[in-house]
Amino acid sequence: MSTTIGKIFDLTVKKFPNKEALYDERRNARFTFLQWNERVHSLANALLADGVKKGDRVSTYLYNNEELATAFFACAKIGAVFNPINFRLMAEELAYILSDAKPKVVLFEEALKPAVADIEQRFPEIGFWFIDENTPSFAANYHEKTAAAAQTEIKADIEETDLYAIMYTSGTTGRPKGVMHKHRDMVEQSMLLINGCKWGSSDVGLITAPMFHCAELHCTFLPRVHVGAKNVILHQFNPKKALQVIESEGITKFFAAPTMWNMLLQENLDDYNIKSLKLGLYGAAPMAPALVKACQEKLGISLVQAYGMTEMGPAITLLSEEDQIRKAGSAGQACLNHEIVIARPREDGPSDPDDLMPAGQNGEILVKGPCMMSGYFGREEANEKALYKGWYHSGDIGYLDEDGYLWVKDRVDDMIISGGENVYPREVEDTLYEHDGVLDCAVLGQPDDHWGETVTAFIVAKDSSLTEGELEEWCKNSKTLANYKRPRKYIFCDELPRNASGKIQKFMLRKQLQDMFSV
Numbered sequence: 001m002s003t004t005i006g007k008i009f010d011l012t013v014k015k016f017p018n019k020e021a022l023y024d025e026r027r028n029a030r031f032t033f034l035q036w037n038e039r040v041h042s043l044a045n046a047l048l049a050d051g052v053k054k055g056d057r058v059s060t061y062l063y064n065n066e067e068l069a070t071a072f073f074a075c076a077k078i079g080a081v082f083n084p085i086n087f088r089l090m091a092e093e094l095a096y097i098l099s100d101a102k103p104k105v106v107l108f109e110e111a112l113k114p115a116v117a118d119i120e121q122r123f124p125e126i127g128f129w130f131i132d133e134n135t136p137s138f139a140a141n142y143h144e145k146t147a148a149a150a151q152t153e154i155k156a157d158i159e160e161t162d163l164y165a166i167m168y169t170s171g172t173t174g175r176p177k178g179v180m181h182k183h184r185d186m187v188e189q190s191m192l193l194i195n196g197c198k199w200g201s202s203d204v205g206l207i208t209a210p211m212f213h214c215a216e217l218h219c220t221f222l223p224r225v226h227v228g229a230k231n232v233i234l235h236q237f238n239p240k241k242a243l244q245v246i247e248s249e250g251i252t253k254f255f256a257a258p259t260m261w262n263m264l265l266q267e268n269l270d271d272y273n274i275k276s277l278k279l280g281l282y283g284a285a286p287m288a289p290a291l292v293k294a295c296q297e298k299l300g301i302s303l304v305q306a307y308g309m310t311e312m313g314p315a316i317t318l319l320s321e322e323d324q325i326r327k328a329g330s331a332g333q334a335c336l337n338h339e340i341v342i343a344r345p346r347e348d349g350p351s352d353p354d355d356l357m358p359a360g361q362n363g364e365i366l367v368k369g370p371c372m373m374s375g376y377f378g379r380e381e382a383n384e385k386a387l388y389k390g391w392y393h394s395g396d397i398g399y400l401d402e403d404g405y406l407w408v409k410d411r412v413d414d415m416i417i418s419g420g421e422n423v424y425p426r427e428v429e430d431t432l433y434e435h436d437g438v439l440d441c442a443v444l445g446q447p448d449d450h451w452g453e454t455v456t457a458f459i460v461a462k463d464s465s466l467t468e469g470e471l472e473e474w475c476k477n478s479k480t481l482a483n484y485k486r487p488r489k490y491i492f493c494d495e496l497p498r499n500a501s502g503k504i505q506k507f508m509l510r511k512q513l514q515d516m517f518s519v
Helices: 005-015 033-049 066-078 091-101 110-122 142-147 183-197 214-227 239-249 258-265 289-299 380-386 425-433 468-476 506-517
Strands: 020-024 029-032 057-061 081-084 105-108 127-130 163-168 178-182 204-207 230-233 253-256 279-283 302-308 315-319 339-343 363-368 392-400 406-411 416-418 421-423 438-448 452-461 489-492
Touching (some): 005 214, 020 066, 029 033, 033 066, 057 066, 057 091, 066 105, 066 163, 066 230, 110 127, 127 142, 178 183, 183 302, 183 315, 214 230, 214 253, 239 258, 258 438, 289 302, 289 425, 339 392, 406 425, 416 438, 416 452, 421 425, 425 452, 425 468, 468 489
Parallel strands (some): 020 230, 057 105, 081 163, 105 127, 204 230, 253 279, 279 302
Antiparallel strands (some): 339 363, 392 406, 416 421, 438 452
């Protein structure tokens, strides 16, 4: 039997037909696995009726909702290539992805209608399907399409080696690239996370991070369906709403980026009964050890960290609950069937996986495993560099310790060289996060004629009383931060630019620095 994403869904429906599978909180709509399967078949048949064939792309430009979850499996059942698009993209960014992916159909919703309306006339070959009321004149109505379609089972010849999705990278350094994954890649990823998070059919999981991103989609949503657990969907993240739903639905486990966990901790937790919550998965960005401890103490939960990237499915390492304190700051050990090496960075081309750094020394993180992408869609030159000698070249700097745990220091492009010394922003950020007055922070290098670069910190304070002098004193007194790593300038701001996965967009902060200090 060829194991595909559609087959995973079929097996779960057969095993748990009358079990509640999905709750869309915004629409107050609940579905058993059997009822959800009927909706999947309706959408799949509607897509087929509109001429969507195996290999055609179907894009979703949606917040979190039942329609996106349904499209995920409908595409898998007919062999269409699923293409979830970041709902935070503006009209021109959306147009770039549509031009690159060339989808046959795009699903979109009311909140995103203005962006689609701005660019739809450029794409007469695309069918735009609207999932809400008051359908615009240029679009078809999703619910009318699916209501008119049959709910019969689809008989399609789908293999585990077929392309399942094109997922665009978050674009922290430039134009996003379309990452291609096969069905089998995500079946493997799902099994890794089922094991790592101990997902079971009695679990109730909360979807509050963006579903278009692989961290939510592949690390929690798909594994829960795989084992017959329930998915509760929030349209988008709101800390108060998340806590309310944890209480009302009895949420047991969910994923959130560190900034989201931090926002939950700022709420009055005594107002909510969250005793059902047992485990939190975090990733997409590093979590400072101080924040790990706060989550454990204030939420009373176990934590598991996943580190990875879209190109790998995403998870390549897991840091288990028992290692959260013992190996605080580590990304954990390689996932099952994954290999990680640390290669000596090269200036004249990709790092060579045969030129390795010894334990404890920094280099580029290279990884190989069963969830690795097929490549970037239409980017042969980028593929040659990223997949040189069969290893994915992450662009992240880190090291493996003597126990085989991975320590991620930073992006190659984010490393600061000040006075000939390497400074990794993350270790400075971890020190700043330990200060009670710091809500969020980002560290990067500012060009300097004398030192090459100086360390600059962007700070989001919890209140207006925090001063630069207080932070300077804090870093001076730190027992873990060398003097040359201290920030020489602090810039206070209301918020940091982040992409939907929670990663700080440092290229935007560099532009801000350039604008601030240009003559």
